[in-house]
Amino acid sequence: MFNDVIGFIKNLYGERSFIGLHEPIFGGNERKYVNEAIDSTFVSSVGKFVDQFESKFAEYIGGGHAIVTSNGTSALHAALHLLDVGPGDEVITQALTFVATANAIAYCGAHPVFLDSDIKNLGLSSLVLEEFLTQNAEVRDGVCRNKNTGRIIKACVPMHVFGHPVNIEEIVSICGRFHIAVLEDAAESVGSLYKGVHTGLFGKMGVYSFNGNKIITAGGGGLIVTRDAALGKRAKHVTTTAKVPHAWDFYHDEVGFNYRMPNLNAALALGQLERIPEFVSSKRAIAEEYGAFFDKKGIQFVREPADARSNYWLNAIVLDNREQRDLFLRETNGAGVMTRPIWQLMSELPMYKNSQFSDLQVARYLRDRIVNLPSSVRIG
Template identity: 50%
Template sequence: MDVARQALDRMQQVLPQEGFIPLHEPTFGGAETELLIKCVESTFVSSVGAYVDEFERRLAEFTGAARAVAVVNGTAALQVALDVCGVERGDEVLMPALTFVATANAASYLGAVPHFVDSEEHTFGVDPVRLREHLVSAAEVRDGVCLNRSTGRPIRALVPVHVFGHPCDVEALAEVCDDYSITLVEDAAESLGSWRDGTHTGRFGRCSAVSFNGNKIITTGGGGAVLTNDEALADRIRHLTTTAKVPHKWEYRHDAAGYNFRMPNINAALGCAQMDQLEGFIAAKRTLAERYAQAFDGLDGVRFVTEPAGCRSNYWLNAVLLEGDAVATREAILETTNAAGYMTRPAWQLMHRLPMYEACPRMELPVAERLEAGVINLPSGAGL
């Protein structure tokens, strides 16, 4: 039996099939309809309302962050996070080449330039050792500012990504940032419900971005949030994302070019119902991951991706990594599993391969290229 057929057989052991199985669909098994109806009846469906306040409070409580500010989506959350952390037009922002395009877009919207760095195989996140080696040769700190020796541009921030919900080595990355006067802003879009050494992802940098898109572990339809332990920074984010409107009983006064990014109350109502079920979603996804790990154990050239040591992952997207000769079977596995009704997907195309980012600075990316060639995501919804 060829590798593709064996991979399908292992998936069928975990998920006996009845119809098409999506990669990650939302689960609505709580008070979603009830809260949505109450929100509509209240007439407060836009960016002001009790559900927004409640959703933010519960996010902060769950993650341990001092504050959460809910916005329209995860990309907007990352954009405003970079903005308030001082990223300006012409700055460079370090980020993994292996990420969803929104990470690079968020920097680009500010006029900043993505600077792509390599990943490590056991976390899929930015490799802190190789990043430091890269900065030794590529950068220098002058008057408290990290500068790219080749371009002369400031390297203002690092955006590590917790890929597929698995925490990266963010503590080591924070040390690199400290040594090079770089601000750490986490892209925690995929990792709500993931912890590293007992600390929730998104709490290691100055602030972080979380996503609640329809394919995330909980959803608000569209939505995101910025997490931070800095009260003043949270106030600034809230102000900027509410069109920088100065409070007044009737006048429209604005003191900055702000964003219309606040999460609508009706989306937050959905989020509150989802938060009630979050612990159950995490437990279900971890059980699914255990079953995948058992099923794929012993399949030559196919390794199920497990959480890094010292971490507790939400297993947002389950994945296998093809190794050795099995890498050549990736397309056959994708074709075989999808034809059988199991939605599987490769990892994202590396950012420097996209036409709008191909001229951006980057280090050598051998690990990211191996991961791009060998990763396949498996159906991962909590309802499975």
């Protein structure tokens, strides 16, 4: 039934036995920098490539203070900790997200509150957020509480799905009225802009991932960004085991995390970062080809929302129903073309099934119909 789609993808990426979902590409200075890091013997969390990558990344996104971490999940956890999220607090996020978003909240001992998605950008719906807070929250003495549970609503974590920016300005505005800090889960949106500003720079903090399947990779790795210099300084301190700098003494002034990115990974990431304009351009061109093809097929292709410039990290289509989705997955994967469904709803996973959640009509609709397509960068 989907032979024409399989043929198109194989033509797009070349005839081969297996086409991955998102394969990294190395052809710049990655090997040179990694070898230099090895030769320096500084391969752990101290080294010049850690500092260079932080500086160059902040320059690329157009501002803020960048603090690298071991992975995107550790960045989320540390950022929530820095926002003083702790046991008994509540954190609002979307039900349709990667599990790391919810897990980081749980690591803090906090309770996730799962809200519905926006059909246009796939992320947290600003309309549902405002409705939920208007009906369920009250602010007293600068503190927002859930009227039903009595818990403090400490933060909101919108996630930019597949690199498509959420309606982040509106979300920040709504949360501001309710004295709720916004932490952007920008793990998938390196290279994406909303109204000309890079994702991750709208909230109190933003976090990114450089996992092996991301648009640029460090093999692993993550990063926290903030415009607040004092918060950035504390983020670096807390993610470096809260060790007070000293030539030889070991003194730690609070509970910290061993979350810093190793120099070896930063060397790889720096080589990748040098090529990101080329990568984003390639991915947007691929998205245009996909979009034109699926328009002719009468299949909905997920395009960037209004006011956004997406990196199109993962291209996606929306099929008619779950049965058609499952057939598509079987046929494409059976032909050596890697495709994947979107995630399960967080509220339906065993560890989060007792969490609060809104009506999730849109999230369930998307969960049953979305399929990700091969989206690797093409160079040459």
